[in-house]
Amino acid sequence: MIPQPAPVSPFLGKLSLDALPLHEPIVVATFCGVALGGIGLVAALTYFKLWGYLWKNWFTSVDHKKIGIMYMILGLVMFLRGFADALMMRLQQALAFNGSEGYLNAHHFDQVFTAHGVIMIFFVAMPFVTGLMNYIVPLQIGARDVSFPFLNNFSFWMTTGGAVLVMASLFVGEFAQTGWLAYPPLSGILYSPGVGVDYYLWALQVAGVGTTLSGINLIVTILKLRAPGMSLMKMPVFTWTSLCTNVLIVASFPVLTAVLALLGLDRYAHTNFFTNDFGGSAMMYVNLIWIWGHPEVYILILPLFGVFSEVTSTFSGKKLFGYSSMVYATIVITILSYLVWLHHFFTMGSGASVNSFFGITTMVISIPTGAKIFNWLFTMYRGRIRFELPMMWTIAFMLTFAIGGMTGVMLAIPPADFVLHNSLFLIAHFHNVIIGGVLFGLFAAINFWWPKAFGFKLNEFWGKVSFWCWVPGFWLAFLPLYIMGLMGVTRRMRVFDDPSLQIFFVVAALGAALIAAGIGAMLVQFAVSIWKREELKDVTGDPWGGRTLEWATSSPPPEYNFAFTPVIHDLDAWYDMKSRGCERPLTGFKDIHMPSNTGAGVILAGISTLIGFALIWHIWWLVGVSFVALIGGAIFHTFNYDRDFDIPAETVAETEAARTRQLAGA
Numbered sequence: 001m002i003p004q005p006a007p008v009s010p011f012l013g014k015l016s017l018d019a020l021p022l023h024e025p026i027v028v029a030t031f032c033g034v035a036l037g038g039i040g041l042v043a044a045l046t047y048f049k050l051w052g053y054l055w056k057n058w059f060t061s062v063d064h065k066k067i068g069i070m071y072m073i074l075g076l077v078m079f080l081r082g083f084a085d086a087l088m089m090r091l092q093q094a095l096a097f098n099g100s101e102g103y104l105n106a107h108h109f110d111q112v113f114t115a116h117g118v119i120m121i122f123f124v125a126m127p128f129v130t131g132l133m134n135y136i137v138p139l140q141i142g143a144r145d146v147s148f149p150f151l152n153n154f155s156f157w158m159t160t161g162g163a164v165l166v167m168a169s170l171f172v173g174e175f176a177q178t179g180w181l182a183y184p185p186l187s188g189i190l191y192s193p194g195v196g197v198d199y200y201l202w203a204l205q206v207a208g209v210g211t212t213l214s215g216i217n218l219i220v221t222i223l224k225l226r227a228p229g230m231s232l233m234k235m236p237v238f239t240w241t242s243l244c245t246n247v248l249i250v251a252s253f254p255v256l257t258a259v260l261a262l263l264g265l266d267r268y269a270h271t272n273f274f275t276n277d278f279g280g281s282a283m284m285y286v287n288l289i290w291i292w293g294h295p296e297v298y299i300l301i302l303p304l305f306g307v308f309s310e311v312t313s314t315f316s317g318k319k320l321f322g323y324s325s326m327v328y329a330t331i332v333i334t335i336l337s338y339l340v341w342l343h344h345f346f347t348m349g350s351g352a353s354v355n356s357f358f359g360i361t362t363m364v365i366s367i368p369t370g371a372k373i374f375n376w377l378f379t380m381y382r383g384r385i386r387f388e389l390p391m392m393w394t395i396a397f398m399l400t401f402a403i404g405g406m407t408g409v410m411l412a413i414p415p416a417d418f419v420l421h422n423s424l425f426l427i428a429h430f431h432n433v434i435i436g437g438v439l440f441g442l443f444a445a446i447n448f449w450w451p452k453a454f455g456f457k458l459n460e461f462w463g464k465v466s467f468w469c470w471v472p473g474f475w476l477a478f479l480p481l482y483i484m485g486l487m488g489v490t491r492r493m494r495v496f497d498d499p500s501l502q503i504f505f506v507v508a509a510l511g512a513a514l515i516a517a518g519i520g521a522m523l524v525q526f527a528v529s530i531w532k533r534e535e536l537k538d539v540t541g542d543p544w545g546g547r548t549l550e551w552a553t554s555s556p557p558p559e560y561n562f563a564f565t566p567v568i569h570d571l572d573a574w575y576d577m578k579s580r581g582c583e584r585p586l587t588g589f590k591d592i593h594m595p596s597n598t599g600a601g602v603i604l605a606g607i608s609t610l611i612g613f614a615l616i617w618h619i620w621w622l623v624g625v626s627f628v629a630l631i632g633g634a635i636f637h638t639f640n641y642d643r644d645f646d647i648p649a650e651t652v653a654e655t656e657a658a659r660t661r662q663l664a665g666a
Contacts (some may be wrong), residue, residue: 129435168613300434314546401437563585604637
């Protein structure tokens with residue numbers, strides 16, 4: 001039976017004053033805070049006349065370095081929102097005992113845990129990882145930019161558009177209450193007739209376009225723009241892991257696009273792909289979403305495996321142990337990540353033989369992952385280890401991720417998974433690998449490459465405060481969940497009957513508070529570092545004694561990256577150049593051809609986001625007008641032939657001379 005549709009205005013569709021959650025005091029207070037902050041930001045930008053600067057130098061930029069930084073900023077902003085959701089959940093669960101209902105009603109709590117998962121995966125981890133690859137990969141392979149600079153700008157703004165739709169759901173309408181994977185029939189029109197699931201669908205569709213295009217761009221960049229002499233087996237490990245990551249993106253994100261399109265047809269056109277009627281099957285959705293979802297886990301972690309390889313080698317003062325085996329292990333993980341998706345639903349009755357196959361492949365994938373850990377340990381063995389912040393985060397990762405990996409192997413055993421699947425044990429395991437792997441890796445990368453991006457190091461004291469809050473805070477937050485999971489406590493619960501469990505949730509909430517202190521210390525670290533940037537300045541371009549090509553440039557690198565395209569003779573190209581006593585060329589500069597900035601990416605992505613908003617609220621005239629504008633804008637952009645410019649040789653010479661003086665002063 002199809003539910004009766006809500007009254008729809010011919011002008012505003014489903015949108016009305018009732019869509020404003022004025023009855024939710026927490027949301028109203030949040031809106032007031034965000035509105036005041038937004039007004040203050042707009043006022044500051046206007047007062048200091050920064051709008052023109054931001055538009056000309058950042059929003060319309062096609063420079064891979066600036067786009068990488070903007071991805072990282074987007075990830076940081078969304079991280080604060082996603083972590084706020086986590087704090088709300090932990091506080092609710094710590095309070096909801098002995099007859100107390102806590103402070104979040106069921107309707108709101110379900111939105112919070114769904115938004116937390118969606119934001120952290122799609123709009124925190126993905127922008128952070130994509131931004132990192134965008135910034136570092138072209139520098140590591142000796143390229144001037146990515147293969148398709150305009151596409152890079154457009155990809156970023158599409159990802160931002162998806163984030164905007166998720167944030168809009170907090171204040172206009174509501175978000176999904178389905179969990180972060182939106183399984184039907186719960187996400188179908190019968191069980192979720194509101195706009196929450198539609199926000200989910202269109203936010204991910206808009207952002208998914210950006211992610212897919214970014215993946216194509218980086219694959220082509222790595223395969224076609226490497227410096228002369230850099231064969232595949234002379235590429236840095238981070239570039240290898242980035243290549244495999246983007247292969248997975250291009251192979252899996254179209255599956256996500258297709259499955260969300262089919263779910264959208266079920267909701268909008270009343271088809272029956274994922275219903276129990278007329279030949280539909282909800283299990284087909286589960287299979288398709290996890291065929292995307294499991295490679296997604298490796299899309300997140302593989303680039304950070306590359307980061308740990310770079311950090312371990314640099315701060316051990318040694319060549320990476322077993323380079324070839326690291327490359328082959330990465331490729332094996334990439335292939336096997338496509339053969340394990342069903343372990344996410346062992347409990348759904350696929351049969352013993354199917355479960356056995358997927359259980360075995362899941363255990364097998366742990367072998368190349370474990371091999372990487374041993375390679376890093378052997379790299380450290382007898383090395384002159386410097387315990388700088390990037391290395392501290394790497395060691396914390398090894399200890400934390402090893403536990404997460406072992407609990408993953410436990411969950412790969414179907415009988416064990418039958419007991420643990422819907423418990424807090426699974427939540428603890430997932431956060432163990434995502435926080436211990438992805439986030440710790442990102443923190444190592446930020447501390448490692450910050451001086452390259454901005455020309456000064458990060459403050460060490462506040463970095464260590466953040467580290468020593470994060471690592472114990474993580475275990476305090478999630479060890480109780482492991483224990484309760486083994487006791488059979490179900491995940492996604494808002495209130496609890498057993499008062500003996502409260503102490504575990506209180507301890508977990510204290511852990512979350514300690515993590516919050518770590519995040520606060522990280523923000524203070526950024527602020528203090530910017531404030532004292534002259535004291536922390538790096539004039540060498542190589543503050544850590546790096547081994548790969550990005551450290552051959554100034555900090556930050558010039559717009560053109562390299563005045564002359566480097567020629568590669570060995571693995572660890574920059575270390576090889578330093579050991580051979582190579583010198584920077586000081587004469588013979590030529591004009592450098594570069595792509596021009598363009599506003600087309602911002603405009604087209606903005607129109608796409610508007611189409612998504614109009615589809616969510618069934619404002620059909622706006623959908624039509626926006627779609628025509630999108631096609632018209634794309635066609636108009638094809639007639640823009642002013643897409644490149646030359647940096648004069650004189651300008652290049654001046655820039656390089658300034659660096660020569662800087663190096664002499666150092």
